[in-house]
Amino acid sequence: MLRIGSIEPSALLLDANDAFENGSPSSDEAARAITRSGMLMDAIEICIDAAAKEFDVAMQKRLLKAASYGMHFDYKDGNTTNILGGKTNAVNKSNVRPSEVALLFVEAAKKIRVLNALRHPSVGIAMTSAQYDSIESTGVIARLIAMKRPALATTLATYLQLDEAVRAYARASRAAAFVATDNSNSDSETTDAAIRILNTDAKNPLMNRGGYAMVALAANKAGRQGVANLLLTLESSISDKVPGLTAIGLYSDAATVASHAKDDNLIFHVLAEFEKSCILKNIDPSQAQVSYLSTVVRSFPPEAMNILSKYFETMHDVKHVVNLRNSARHYSISGTIIAKRALDAPREQDRLSLLQEASRLYAQDKDNIFLKACTDEYLELILEQERLRRAFGPDVTTKTSSVTDTIFNVLCYAAVKLRDSNKLIAESEKLAKKFKVPEKRLWHTKIRAFAATDQWKNMRQLAESRTKIPISFKYFALEAIKHKQDVSEVLWYIQRVTDGEERYDLFCEAKLWKRALDEAKRLEDTHRVMHIKSVCNSTEIQQMCDNFLHSYA
Amino acid sequence: MTSIPSTPHNQKRSEGPLPSLVSTLRSDNRDQLISLLTMDPLSNTLPIQDMNNPNIINNTGIAMNTDKCSHKNRLVFASESLRSLLLYHTLPDPDPATRSANLFKPKPKNTRKNQNSTLTHQEEALGLTTNNAFGIVGTRILLDDDSLQDNNTENVAPGLMGTGNGMETIYNPSTKKSVFSSSMDDPRDGTDGASVVIYFIHPTPQHIQAVSKVIHQTAISKQQHRSINNNNPFENPAHSHSGTRISKHRIVFLPRITSLAKRIITDEKITKRKDVAIHSLDINLIPMEEDVLTCLEMESTMAEFHVHNTYSEHITNVAQSLRKVQDVCGTIPRVQSYGKAGEMVLERMMALRLEEYDPYNQEGEDDGQEANPEIKAAIILDRMVDLVTPLVTPLTYEGLLDDLVKIDTGIIKVETDIISPPDEETQPSGSESAAQKRPKYMHLPLNDLDTLYVEVRDQHVEKFGSFLQEQAKALKESHTNFSDKNKDLTEIHQFVKQIPIFTKNLKSLTNHIHLAEMVKHMTEQTDFRQRWQTERSILESETCYDIIEDLIASQYPPFRLLRLLCLQSLTSGGIKASKYEPLKREVVQTYGYEYLFVLQNLEKVGLLKKRESMWDSTSSFTTIRKQLALIQADVDPSDPDDISYVSSGYAPISVRVIQTAMKGWTGKEDVLRDLPGRGIDIVQRSPPEDFSVAIKRKSGSTLGNWAEQVSVSTTSGSTGIDDKPVLLVYFVGGLTYAEIASIRFLSKRQSFPYKVIICTTKIINGSSFLQSLQ
Secondary structure: OOOOOOOOHHHHHHHHHHHHHOOOOHHHHHHHHHHHHOOHHHHHHHHHHHHHHOOOHHHHHHHHHHHHHHHHHHOOOOOHHHHOOOOHHHHOOOOOOOOHHHHHHHHHHHHHHHHHHHHOOOOOOOOOHHHHHHHHHHHHHHHHHHOOOHHHHHHHHHHOOOOHHHHHHHHHHHHHHHHHHOOOOOHHHHHHHHHHHHHOOOOOHHHHOOHHHHHHHHHHHOOOHHHHHHHHHHOOOHHHHHHHHHHOOOHHHHHHHHHHOOOHHHHHHHHHHHHHHHHHHOOOHHHHHHHHHHHHHHHOOHHHHHHHHHHHHOOOOOHHHHHHHHHOOOHHHHHHHHHHHHHHOOOHHHHHHHHHHHHHHHOOOHHHHHHHHHHHHHHHHHHHHHHHHHHHOOOOOOOOOOHHHHHHHHHHHHHHOHHHHHHHHHHHHHHHHHOOOOHHHHHHHHHHHHHHOOOHHHHHHHHHOOOOOOOOHHHHHHHHHHOOOOHHHHHHHHOOOOOHHHHHHHHHHOOOHHHHHHHHHHHOOHHHHHHHHHHOOOHHHHHHHHHHHHHHO | OOOOOOOHHHOOOOOOOOHHHHHHHHHHHHHHHHHHHOOOOOOOOOOOOOOOOOOOEOOOOOEOOOOOOOOOEEEEEOOHHHHHHHHHOOOOOOOHHHHHHHHOOOOOOOOHHHHHOOOOHHHHHOOOOOOOOOOEEEEEEOEOOOOOOHHHHHHOOHHHHHOOOHHHOOOOHHHOOOOEOHHHOOHHHHOOOOOEEEEEEOOOHHHHHHHHHHHHHHHHHHHHHHOOOOOOOOOOOHHHHOOOOOOEEEEEEOOOOOHHHHHHHHHOOOOOOOOEEEEEOOOOEEEOOOOEEEEOOOOOHHHHHHHOOOOHHHHHHHHHHHHHHHHHHOOOOEEEEEOHHHHHHHHHHHHHHHHHOOOOOHHHHOOHHHHOOOEEEEEEEEHHHHOHHHHOOOOEHHHHHHHHHOEEOOEEEEEHHHHOOHHHOOOOOOHHHHHHHOOOEEEEEOOOOOHHHHHHOOOEHHHHHHHHHHHHHHHHHHHHHHHHOOOOHHHHHHHHHHHHHHHHHHHHHHHHHHHHHHHHHHHOOHHHHHHHHHHHHHHOOOOOHHHHHHHHHOOOOHHHHHHHHHHHHHHOOOEOHHHHHHHHHHHHHHHOOOHHHHHHHHHHHOOOOEOOOOOOOOOHHHHHHHHOOOEOOOOOOOOOOOHHHHHOOEOOHHHHHHHHHHHOOOOOHHHHHHOOOOEEEEEOOOOOOOHHHHOOOOOOOOHHHHHHHHHHHHOOOOOOHHHOOEEEEEEEOOEOHHHHHHHHHHHHOOOOOOEEEEEEOOEOOHHHHHHOOO
16 A cells, blocks of 8 residues: 555555645545545555554554544544544543444554564564464563563553453562562562552452562562562462472471461471471581471471471381480370380390380480380380290290280189199289289189189189178179089179179079079069060069069059 | 052162262262273373263263273272272262162172182172273282271180280281281282282371382282292292283372372382372262262371371361362352361361462352352361260161171171071081181171161161061061962062062161161170160269279270270369379280370370369360250150160260251350360352451351251242251261261251251271271
């Protein structure tokens, strides 16, 4: 159209506009001629298009003006006053009906402005209109940010009313660039300024999630840790905040945030990062380890330490976890870890030394007296079992960790080694005394052992050994019933039970229904009688029950 | 016209409170599992599900191409629970009709099949078949769940427990879970032709280390074959004859791989190996029933929280599972939480929602589901709120089966002789070999596919016996009715059609009659009755130190004893100072040094403590008991009007808390103060908010009123039970069958404003609860 002597409608429109600019009266006529030809719209569109493709600003203006001029003739409804305002007014909101071509015009004008801004020598992106169309406005913003022109990017993004996400990102980049270069102000001033940049036209506080962390990272890179710190306190997205805090070296804060957010992966991430930094800072690896552990214990949240402890526990070498727990003065935990390893240790020797170590750890804290006492007792038990094995042979007791079981085993062995029977029973007494086993439990153990190994004579002896025995005869009777002893043997014990209801229960247990019925009668308990009737399975007894129930009623 | 009487269990099974959620989760879980199983052996990453590729899966969750998986998979599961969760509860076709049909499918009796089959009885019980579509040639269990079953020792003379092999016979809490299961040494290893081994584990150090050991061992044994040096005890001779080559080990983490797990894997030096691939399956909630969903039966939750004080991992898992529920059903508008862990889950859940939320793209969030979420309210309960209930013996059929025999992931393992007494099948010839063929134990699934079980499961011990009797009578009647009279053809036709249902019901009925007999027998023993009486006395704030001492002295099964001891401590504000250490000493001296650490952990959780003040007569439990009316001694177990029927007069605190939440806490502030943690009540809005913001707002109405509000806004005027809005209750740290029964009881009642769907981290009972704390 710009060819010399072109008679394209657009060229004619351009000429008409030129004439109009020069105040020539022929302009209107020329324009109307185009309108009459019905090619006005084409002419305008071509002018707009040409303007967009034009590099020369003056020429752009000239072409746009021509288009604008042409558009006057497009409006036939006489509403000219609105249109006369100029090209931007064409989309003025008061214009109810922006025509398609008007929108096209505005778009092109915007695009030209953006392109011109990009082509400015200080930016230097010489981009054609077609290129712009293919990478789209978002792409332009991304390039600008990549080129470290975030301020321009922000302005453009806002100007073009791009997607909120793009604008937020552009703002964040701008703020990042700002904090990175701003050296004159104090930390708080810089932070405030950065926040202002971030919040310009952000409608929803959620939109800046992650933004603060990004700016903070930039600030940190620029050596402005104070700024970074202040910014991170505002960050609400944990998954951005924690790496941010980690990057600026505030490991314990990062761990606290992660722990509060209950994100196990982040907690572990912080621990790993902190370990790396400790190793970097200290040349001596053991020194690094020490400072790592002590800081974790001192200033990390408890959960971080517990996770680290969980990790250390997977290691073959128990040293790490014990060191960690000890430096936190968690002796009950470190002691228990050692003690549990002792229980897993296949060799007796290892077990003993580990238990001694556990006992030593428990002793560090007076709250662990009970733990220590039990550990020491177990150590003694192992030695006692050794002694017994030497004296009576290897089968005298198993390697149980239970005092009661040891006594039980010794008593059972009395049935095997009849020759040593009395000695073994004496040994059981000795063990009970040594480990302060209450009499009640000792007696229970004795009757169970005697019953299990058919030492009924010893059992009877035990029952007769004192006038007042520490446990009820009930238990003797129950053992006798369970091991299907003679009725006479069972009865001997039941008759010594003082409580009537217990006697009744025992008779039932022994299926001695007649005696049970007698007992129930004595108790005058119809429920018990009915119970006997329902379970005894004997017509004779049932008859007796009925008789009683009858007479009682 | 004779037909099978319409006893309840012949009716079509009732739908759960929220069938859409359950079926979506089922098919999603299944899709994930199948795409892992059918993955190309050489590939290291899961393919992104391609809807256009018919070879993978279409979106209804059914494998389009029924061609078999081209390679053979050997599956290794960390525990038996995980195996049944994935094989029984996840892998089968989610269509309930086919599932229930398979449940009582008569097993072929001929032995010929057994010879060809590479699968064990147990695997078949889980629904696995030979030549299945997923190339599964066998399963292994990685680690033995060597927790001592108290029940087993009850049959043995108590004193004999410590004899024998010494320490090994006693449950050793310190070495728990570090023992390789014997199934890892399976003779099928050499012959099954598997080329891919898939390990399903949780991200715990024990599991990872065990898997890495297995993988390294396999490599070593391979080398040893070449050098014909075959004296590795781990090695099975069958290996040497086989040409099987394991081309890929897949380590699959459920529900996700954690950073800690990644680090340990790296330390174990298996990440660099070309034949090892690492995956994580995003399966967290697995529906076990229409109304009960479990977050992978993670048993270590309470131990992680209170023994190791590492909350984050499990809190995150639970929060993610709740996010998943809300992805399916829409954001739950109203959420309450009780206890510290409940609050943490709620906070994490809201943070996750905030993290996922895209403020620039709000259209997606605000679709129809948001406007009308399927779940109207949720209550997240920390197990700490109610430590008492798990320790109390339940008296419902299901509760007793679990307490006495143990139900693991909806499957009960009982001796075959109990279900089908040997005299029924003894054949004169070769009875010995027949006995060998019969597995000692059999596995019975117990869930809502068994319509009779649905009826009987939550009935009280006094009722289910007669109930089963009636059912038997009814079945018999229908049978005799038919054979008595002359029938015309249509009637015969009608009857024949019903035969499959009839046999199914008969089979189920016989099973349950046998089980009920066993339960009845056990509950009639003196031991059981004494235990129940002691529990009741303790619950009424009596002290039973003498009984406890006697029980220790007579070597009562340790965890049964600890249950009573902890119950005593919880209900009376701690154990009397003068009795505290002596009792602990009794326990350690009797059950062994290992129990020192069991006690230590019980103390950490707070199940066991020394009473601080001398005059602490009004413990917080007493307040709770009175205010929440926990003891209702006069409840009629056969026709209950209160949840306390589940243990003959004690109502679980946890469920009372749920009930009270409906009416609001006004007037019961004392209880709220005495419960650990605080009660939180939150309205979830859109756009999502931070927990700290949301908590400041008063939610106003009670959950009961809320139910009315939401139901008025959606369906007006309808008052049927099916129209009640849905409440989700999440038990963090496990729940018991007694609690499930109580909640079901409420859910069915008109007076309770919601129908309830239950989620939990694990179904527990007193013993498994205490054991899980190690």
